[in-house]
Amino acid sequence: MELISGGICAAKGFTANGVHCGIRKNRAKRDLTLIYSEVAASAAAVYTTNLVKGAPLYVTKKHIADGKAQALICNSGNANTCNADGIEVAEQMSVLTAQALHIKPEDVIVASTGVIGQPLDITPIAGGIPGLVEGLGDHSDLAAEGIMTTDTKRKELAVSFLAGGKTCKIGGIAKGSGMIHPNMATMLVFLTTDCAISPAMLQKALSTDIQSTFNMVSVDGDTSTNDMVTVMANGLAGNQEITSEGPDFNAFMEALNTLTVYLCRCIAADGEGATKLLECKVSGAKSESVAKVVAKGVICSSLTKAAMFGADANWGRVLCAIGYSGADVDVAKVEVSFSSPKGEVLVCKDGAGVDFSEETAKEILLESEIDILIDLHDGESTATAWGCDLTYDYVKINGDYRT
Structure with missing residues (x-):
């Protein structure tokens, strides 16, 4: 196992992008991020335990109920939370993204971060998606910038490991600076891997790992409303699919933990106003x-x-x-x-x-x-x-x- 560059684009078949679509007033700040897999992927997620949850969490949970996803869309600067039309807006984001990528809306993960309780206008998002899709490429850095709020630094990493004799890669980006407290998930973390692993084992790996990683991070004691950790695994590394525990699952868990511990440290170090x-x-x-x-x-x-x-x-x-x-x-x-x-x-x-x-x-x-x-x-x-x-x-x- 070794640390590699590339973030969420290190794994085969994944591209990403981040643009400014107009949600934020500052045009220098990206506010819309897209992650895309060229093939359908196994998907898993964990969600905040706050009883007040953002609409994207409900939509995402419904969309990945079949254990599959192919793309992720996330806006920053305005959280789609506590809004009367929140579910509708989240579904619209899915449909617009799916249309631009020629995939099914149900295969889109939706996320949102920013100020809570402010209506989210779909207009700038709709206007930004075509350019977002057109610019898809090896742009993990731009995608990481697109999910930042009060963060001062990008948070990304990738790891390579062996499973079934094949070299697999797993990468991730994260945002989190305030409203961080150990009650999953309390931040946004998006992970991608080309390892072939079943949805059930992917969910098991993620749910197990967070207990000693993201659930052990706290900046201010506030558990956020709209945050989650997701992972997509498209299997393009060519290893035999991991469907049970064993050496390959252990190798995946080790790589996942290396990545998530690094992101935990990044989130804590970049806490709002933090110096240490x-x-x-x-x-x-x-x-x-x-x-x-x-x-x-x-x-x-x-x-x-x-x-x-x-x-x-x-x-x-x-x-x-x-x-x-x-x-x-x-x-x-x-x-x-x-x-x-x-x-x-x-x-x-x-x-x-x-x-x-x-x-x-x-x-x-x-x-x-x-x-x-x-x-x-x-x-x-x-x-x-x-x-x-x-x-x-x-x-x-x-x-x-x-x-």
Whole structure:
């Protein structure tokens, strides 16, 4: 397995594009993205757990009920959520896309992101689709730009791996900066692969993977309404179709996880106003579920996030978050360290503070990537969660996001 270039266009038979169609006022920002497979593909998706869901999620769920899709259309700048005509607009996007690609509307995945509750005019989308289709090519970068909202960086990667003696590729793009919290999906992530895998096994792979990846990311504790993770697998790599667990399925899972962990880190590092990526690694837990609860509890702590912004080794905030997380832990055994490229410092042992150099700790915490290392000394299970620091700019960005 190796990291490769190409993003969502790395896999055989996939092309993509992103254009400005007029949803956004700023013509320099792309606001419409298309991903297309030259043949029908197996499809799977996971959706936000928010009870308030965007219309595209309902349409997509209906469209891929047969486990098939061939294209994905997504607009940014205005989320098709909480609108009286939302389903109609989402279906129109499907029909217009299908007509331009000469495929069935039911084979189109629909997505939307941006401000919630604002009516979405189909006119600019209808006007932009012909050019979007005409420009299809090896443009994963443009597609990644077309789904960005408050993101400051494109998020894309691809991985190659072997399955059934054939070289397969899987790639992805993602958007996510605010309204990110571990309750699937809380962001938009679009994955493509040329690996031959049945819809059932593709869904199993995705549903399993998110439990330790996208469900372990939090920026601000808000679970979005219109976001999801989708994957299309068109089988053009020529491997024997994966229809059950085994070595090939394991290889697919490993490649998928490599890709999704990378995208998780990208999303957390690009959190709204963030200056630091936080990775909380929990070890020594009595079960994986305990480790996950602890990791998410710490990464979601506003006080811990603020301390990391200020490069303040306030380990008491970490212990506090563990204490109210609901996890079954023996606090008297807990050990906490902070780590970065500048070194590592032990700040808590057996649930109590230890002597450490504040100057050394500050130097470690001034780095852009920080690990919060927690050993519960109560078992063998581990978990990792990703987040970011809490800065003044987060409030500035969200104070006038709509207006």
